[in-house]
Amino acid sequence: MSRVKQGTAGRRVSFQGELGAFSQIAARELGGSDAIPVPLPTFQEVFESVANGKCEAAVIPIENTLHGSIHDNYDHLLRFDLAIRGETFVRIVHNLIAKPGVRLRDIVRIYSHPVALNQCLHFLDSNPKCERTPFYDTAGSVKMVMEEGMTDAGAIASAAAAEIYGATILKKSIEDDRANYTRFFLLELPRKNRNKPAGAVSKCKTSVVFTVKNVPGALFRCLSAFALRDLNMTKIESRPLRGKPWEYLFYLDFMGHVDEPASRNALNHLAELADMLRVLGCYPAAR
Amino acid sequence: MSRVKQGTAGRRVSFQGELGAFSQIAARELGGSDAIPVPLPTFQEVFESVANGKCEAAVIPIENTLHGSIHDNYDHLLRFDLAIRGETFVRIVHNLIAKPGVRLRDIVRIYSHPVALNQCLHFLDSNPKCERTPFYDTAGSVKMVMEEGMTDAGAIASAAAAEIYGATILKKSIEDDRANYTRFFLLELPRKNRNKPAGAVSKCKTSVVFTVKNVPGALFRCLSAFALRDLNMTKIESRPLRGKPWEYLFYLDFMGHVDEPASRNALNHLAELADMLRVLGCYPAAR
Structure with a gap:
């Protein structure tokens, strides 16, 4: 990993989703803590951002231990001429997140991506008064709850999302299955002199x-x-x-x-x- | 195939989607023309319908030559104890379908499943005044256009859907790529004396x-x-x-x-x- 982090200050690293997405956690691990996160709406735009030089690197999810491979990204790997330069495994920890001051008993609606809602059925079943509300993105649901100042709603997302949007974690690690990991790739333009990792x-x-x-x-x-x-x-x-x-x-x-x-x-x-x-x-x- | 069709009169064969779905075309091929089609909303309900004896057989898509495998169904094959008893390949032919009397120039909106809309980009690009409107199902969009009596809208679906809902095909085979096939499985309860095909x-x-x-x-x-x-x-x-x-x-x-x-x-x-x-x-x- 040391090689990847050398001289990466200010490197723009793109990923799909909002700030605070699990991909951003991977981007921080793979791109270095001083990398500039560039959130983009689609995987295709993430690949394009490196191919057209707008970003120096990209981080994409490639497989998850519960859901399997992200086939769109396998197809993009073939279509775009980028090099895989690193990988990392991120454990997917879901948290119930709300505006500071809001308590669990105040919450009547919980927003998140349908996949995340589906991975927290145990918690949701034991809190039947909270309506499950599908949203386009996990981190995006925290952003929305905070921007709208909602006092009767929560969101399910990463701890990073709570931090970024100034929200509070009401309950940590509410996912059903802890063997929930996503594997991410770091992608860069292929360069003759940099295509081989210097590690062991x-x-x-x-x-x-x-x-x-x-x-x-x-x-x-x-x-x-x-x-x-x-x-x-x-x-x-x-x-x-x-x-x-x-x-x-x-x-x-x-x-x-x-x-x-x-x-x-x-x-x-x-x-x-x-x-x-x-x-x-x-x-x-x-x- | 002859074995599967013997003594199948009145057999209930379930599939996911509305009447006229591509799965129903496969169900007709695999279950015999006298089988009773049973449309169900989800793949899980299709598997359950055979496991609990409500249907004698089910037909499920397992892979498509453009999109790849239908992973949910691979997972269901492991979870349910059903036997694969037949397979067929159906060529996915998309047609522009409307209420009888409606002409192409009358149409300002086209409804279909997002995957189908995405497979007819050539046709849609050459008809820019038609707004692409995502709908939950291909055959379901024909059903809706007919039930609502729409005179300014069309749907993209199979010829079977046009026939079932009494609609007209305005333009045949508008899909971009003709190498578009879906492989379907016929599933039944495993039975000791019927688990081996009698064919060559x-x-x-x-x-x-x-x-x-x-x-x-x-x-x-x-x-x-x-x-x-x-x-x-x-x-x-x-x-x-x-x-x-x-x-x-x-x-x-x-x-x-x-x-x-x-x-x-x-x-x-x-x-x-x-x-x-x-x-x-x-x-x-x-x-």
């Missing part, structure tokens, strides 16, 4: 996307490039291949650094077997 | 779900059960494993019949390698 080679991860020849056993042979070299594959994700019904793109992550012989040989082997292969990035593995 | 063994597909031991090369070894027997894997999908962050369930389809020696041996081999294995169904392959 043994603790790096590499992400690739490839297509296989449409013959039996093709994926098995592609995975052999890693298995035969004892490289640990940590994730595989399939996405439909546009224009070729029932054929797929595969996104694969493995523990390894592109400069290690085993990883380099595996990638050469995979290039030989695959129809298309692109290295999306090599970065220090989280944890 | 060589044209059957088997679907399984499994988890792998958390060691390097585990997925590769699991796939070897198929590759070493020249069994053609047609799809693999990963989903997060609840309670075990960054571990995954794998859903896999392969060409083969559970009664063939190669398939039977592959499944025994996979059972030996996997932590958990369940056969979701064996059914005649579409096309």
Whole structure:
């Protein structure tokens, strides 16, 4: 991580959502505490902000332990030519947040993103007088409750959102399932001299996307490039291949650094077997 | 398919959406033309309708060539103990539909599901005076336009929806990309004596779900059960494993019949390698 943080003062790091979104927590971890957060409405605009040079980096969620992959972002990774430069896991902790002075018994409405409301059913069921009100964003619901000065409403969002908008946390960690983590990627423009992480080679991860020849056993042979070299594959994700019904793109992550012989040989082997292969990035593995 | 259609008169077949939904077209193909269509609001209710015996069968979409897998339904396949008994591919053809007598030049608003509107951008861009109005369902938008007797609005939906609600097709096949297919499954209660398709063994597909031991090369070894027997894997999908962050369930389809020696041996081999294995169904392959 030390490499990423060097000379990043004033770096603009974009993310999807409002200030205080879980993506901003990830942006702080990956982009450095002195990075300037740039909230944008859509994932597409986040990718564009780096591609067109308006931001130096972007932070995007790629998968969640309860909901699975964020497929739009897998598709954007292929469409935009950006490099994955870091990853982090953020535990999703939901809090009941309100205007300072407001007590739990005052609250008759609770705003949040539908996914967040759905992850706090235990708490909501035990507080039946609070009406569940879907809103477009978790942090955005705190912003709205504060801007409108609501004294009978609360919001479910991150502790960071409470801090940013000057709100109070009435109840911490009201989510049903604590094994709720989101994995985020740090993206930058690919640059020849900066595409390899300087961290310990043994603790790096590499992400690739490839297509296989449409013959039996093709994926098995592609995975052999890693298995035969004892490289640990940590994730595989399939996405439909546009224009070729029932054929797929595969996104694969493995523990390894592109400069290690085993990883380099595996990638050469995979290039030989695959129809298309692109290295999306090599970065220090989280944890 | 002949087996599925035998003795199915009056069978209730549930699907998600309104009458005229693309799922109903699949339900007609898979459940027989004499099946009674039972539209339900959510996928969960569709699975429940078979589990609790209110319907004899259900038809669910599982993947689309442009959008990818319908992950909710993969999750439901694991949660409910139903058997996959058939599959079909439906080409998604979108049509501009209106009340009889209404002409294209009369239309100032077009209703449809946001995904359908998004798949007809070419047509919508060339008709800029028509406002794009998102609605909860494709067939539901035809139903609404007809019920309200709208003379200045159209809907984008299937030809079946136009027929069911007595509407007219103003323009056929207005979708941007014709390689737009959805794969549907026919689901029934698993029954000992009816779990094996009677069709040609060589044209059957088997679907399984499994988890792998958390060691390097585990997925590769699991796939070897198929590759070493020249069994053609047609799809693999990963989903997060609840309670075990960054571990995954794998859903896999392969060409083969559970009664063939190669398939039977592959499944025994996979059972030996996997932590958990369940056969979701064996059914005649579409096309």
